[in-house]
Amino acid sequence: MFSLHDKRLADDIISRIKKEDVHLRFMHVCGTHQDTLIKNGLDSVLRTGGITIGQGPGCPVCVTTPREIEEILLLAQKGKTVATFGDMIRVPGITSSLQHLKADGCDVRTVYSIDDAVGLAEKNPSKDVVFMAVGFETTAPTTASVLLRDPPSNFSVLSCHRVIPPALHALLEMGEMKIDGLIEPGHVSTIIGLHPFEFLSSRYHVAQVIAGFEPLDLLMAVWMLVRQVKTGDSRVENEYTRAVKPEGNTKAQQVMEKVFTTADVKWRGFPVLSKSGLLLRKIYEEYDARIKYENDLLELNDKEFSEPVGCLCGEVLRGLISSKECPLFGGECTPDSPVGPCMVSVEGSCTIEYRYAKKK
Amino acid sequence: MCLAIPGKIIFLDAKKEYATVDYGSGTQRQANITLVDAHLGDYVLVHAGFAIQVIEEREAKETLKLFREMLSFQEEG
Numbered sequence: 001m002f003s004l005h006d007k008r009l010a011d012d013i014i015s016r017i018k019k020e021d022v023h024l025r026f027m028h029v030c031g032t033h034q035d036t037l038i039k040n041g042l043d044s045v046l047r048t049g050g051i052t053i054g055q056g057p058g059c060p061v062c063v064t065t066p067r068e069i070e071e072i073l074l075l076a077q078k079g080k081t082v083a084t085f086g087d088m089i090r091v092p093g094i095t096s097s098l099q100h101l102k103a104d105g106c107d108v109r110t111v112y113s114i115d116d117a118v119g120l121a122e123k124n125p126s127k128d129v130v131f132m133a134v135g136f137e138t139t140a141p142t143t144a145s146v147l148l149r150d151p152p153s154n155f156s157v158l159s160c161h162r163v164i165p166p167a168l169h170a171l172l173e174m175g176e177m178k179i180d181g182l183i184e185p186g187h188v189s190t191i192i193g194l195h196p197f198e199f200l201s202s203r204y205h206v207a208q209v210i211a212g213f214e215p216l217d218l219l220m221a222v223w224m225l226v227r228q229v230k231t232g233d234s235r236v237e238n239e240y241t242r243a244v245k246p247e248g249n250t251k252a253q254q255v256m257e258k259v260f261t262t263a264d265v266k267w268r269g270f271p272v273l274s275k276s277g278l279l280l281r282k283i284y285e286e287y288d289a290r291i292k293y294e295n296d297l298l299e300l301n302d303k304e305f306s307e308p309v310g311c312l313c314g315e316v317l318r319g320l321i322s323s324k325e326c327p328l329f330g331g332e333c334t335p336d337s338p339v340g341p342c343m344v345s346v347e348g349s350c351t352i353e354y355r356y357a358k359k360k
Numbered sequence: 361m362c363l364a365i366p367g368k369i370i371f372l373d374a375k376k377e378y379a380t381v382d383y384g385s386g387t388q389r390q391a392n393i394t395l396v397d398a399h400l401g402d403y404v405l406v407h408a409g410f411a412i413q414v415i416e417e418r419e420a421k422e423t424l425k426l427f428r429e430m431l432s433f434q435e436e437g
Binding site: 004013016031060114138149188191245252255 | 362363364392394395396397405407408409410412413415416419420423424426427428430431
């Protein structure tokens with residue numbers, strides 16, 4: 001449906017990029033972009049044209065911290081019914097994973113949508129159902145929408161939602177590497193629109209293009225970024241006009257605003273980032289698992305949580321190394337036996353690299 | 361996680377909270393449409409069971425044309 005296929009146009013864009021004779025490094029923050037780039041071999045084609053593209057912290061499961069994983073593991077161990085998206089179930093924590101706890105008899109459910117988790121609570125009034133809410137601005141409105149509709153009192157949310165612009169800000173501010181342009185995530189942008197990215201261009205003079213997910217979308221976005229760099233421009237352009245409006249989805253924004261307040265939270269691989277997390281507002285605290293089950297979670301209060309030994313997910317998420325540069329990649333760490341979350345999530349760059357490298 | 365699939369609304373419930381979305385190839389699923397102003401026949405992007413945006417059908421069908429125009433414009437410029 002609406003897929004874009006035109007090999008001649010793709011070849012035309014690639015030859016135009018090559019003619020520019022540039023050496024640029026771009027970053028995107030979306031697992032679906034990474035999937036399109038690797039699956040279609042665009043990464044290597046673009047590399048021959050002087051363009052390197054890395055994946056930053058664009059995988060919500062991957063940036064979830066060891067502490068958040070321990071929170072949900074503990075709630076499952078304390079008898080709650082835990083529901084979350086499939087990827088999250090397999091992420092290894094320090095002590096276990098939801099998948100292992102499930103095998104040990106804890107009540108862990110995989111859901112496709114938060115609506116399914118609410119349905120679970122409605123059908124099982126004697127169970128305390130906790131939904132581990134993971135995701136960026138694309139997903140956060142779905143959580144907010146459910147909380148606005150008075151879900152049952154045995155339902156609660158462990159909010160691990162995060163917003164993208166503060167992470168991009170951190171990457172540019174840390175300056176650990178050169179970033180000539182950002183390919184902005186199309187579906188986050190359907191919600192937030194163009195404006196929340198604009199300060200990055202004005203402050204750091206970085207080119208930005210919001211892109212869709214077909215190979216041609218990404219080629220076009222790269223071409224638009226190259227043009228911006230060549231002309232000394234730095235602004236937010238929109239390649240994905242069929243789905244992204246400049247103002248975004250204002251209805252979804254209002255729903256999010258009603259339910260969430262921003263908070264300073266840590267991301268895996270990053271320090272605490274100002275106003276980068278979404279926590280439930282006080283008026284929804286009856287649905288906030290961290291408040292509702294405060295006593296159950298007490299034992300985590302003074303604990304420090306580190307990354308798994310040898311795991312370089314943090315460096316991968318900051319774009320400092322590619323997945324293949326991690327010494328554990330493909331050996332000690334595989335999708336069947338992952339050490340870090342980037343090898344678990346379908347959006348993790350390690351999983352994507354492993355999956356398509358095996359097929360090549 | 362941020363994967364969203366386009367589909368066409370072929371049925372709306374009476375409260376206009378849920379729609380049946382046709383993704384082509386015989387796949388149909390229910391989606392929550394409370395986050396968008398969608399009508400019967402609209403194309404929507406669905407993420408985690410929720411429609412998150414209405415797709416501009418005309419714009420989507422003319423994307424390739426738009427790309428070609430942008431490229432030729434830059435050529436002239």
